[in-house]
Amino acid sequence: MKLFIDPGHGGTDPGAQGNGLQEKNLTLNIALKLRNILEQEYTGHSIMMSRTTDKTVSLTERTNMANNWGANYLVSIHINAGGGTGFESYTYNGSYAGKAETNRLRGIVHDEIIRQTGFYNRGKKEANFHMVRESRMPAVLTENGFIDTVADANLLKQDAFLNKIARGHAVGIAKAFNLKKKSDSGTTTYYRVVAGSFVSRTYAEQRVNELTQKGFSSFIDIYKQAGTTYYRVICGSFMERQYAEERVTQLKKAGFESFIVVVTL
Ligand SMILES: [Zn+2]
The missing domain is CATH 3.30.70.1070 (Sporulation related repeat)
Structure with missing residues (x-):
């Protein structure tokens, strides 16, 4: 199973900003934690990331990377803005061959993130976003809290809460793709x-x-x-x-x- 992890924004594009936070830093932090959990605790998959540092990567470069690699799943991590609270996820709103499967996988990942974070559930949504439209594999874009809402920002300032967001993504993806837990029989x-x-x-x-x-x-x-x-x-x-x-x-x-x-x- 080849998983493509896309931390939204980066480099000259900070994404949303508010309450002293920048979206690009939060998305990278969550994505690195997600990779770490999957590498440490699960087996049977490989991971590619669109960026592992604070650098500028265009949307086209991101989906090209995932498509050329032949990823089986793409997750694009974002933080919301514009007033509101909680978690929502997006798949592509067009009509396409794998739509039912894309939404089935998203359902599993979405529900697990809600379970692990306790975020208010804003729902499973669809939109015409580049990352979910131009990727040739099932893809989900997650919006993890609102950077410009004080209550959400206070959660996003806690490393322990970012761990919960990452774990929600990790366990959800593991469930969706039947990734095996590493046996704790002394493997390192x-x-x-x-x-x-x-x-x-x-x-x-x-x-x-x-x-x-x-x-x-x-x-x-x-x-x-x-x-x-x-x-x-x-x-x-x-x-x-x-x-x-x-x-x-x-x-x-x-x-x-x-x-x-x-x-x-
Ligand atoms: Zn974003």
Whole structure:
């Protein structure tokens, strides 16, 4: 199951603003928490995000990313504005082949978010929004409280409440797509930083040496995919994504491109 998570707005587009809050920061925070819960607690899925930092991404770029990747579900996270309170969700209001299925999935996700957050339920709605119209897979856009309503903004200022919103999305998506809970039989999730992946062991060993010269310790991990053996240079294995991301940044400064893989052992 391929899940595309879209934190609304970002970069030069702050989205809605009010009560000292900016929509783009809240949506990113919730989206990162959502990814974390799904990675830590569920298996059988992969996740792509339209952005993981505060950067400008156009609406077309977002749906192109999801379409080109072949996502099975798209969730676009937003915060409402304009006066009001509570939660509402949107699917595309046009007529299209997968409409009944799109609304069935949305029903499960919507109800779980209401259950986890205790938000006032504004209803399951339809609209002609780009993110739900231009995506070729079932898609939902969620509006999580009103930034310009003091009571909602006070909730959105609490990290614990953002966790509830993220958990509502996570459990709802897990239920909708029958994602399996990771068994707690001693399995652990690691975030590994891959600083080079080679078909030749010699090149991988060279990379290990280059990294050593710059003060990074690393090891070679053998990875097989579609009959090909890759020698992956692992430069750090962490139990929290945040630390793996810091390592990617350090490596970039030292001139090495790297990426993170999630491994369950
Ligand atoms: Zn928005």
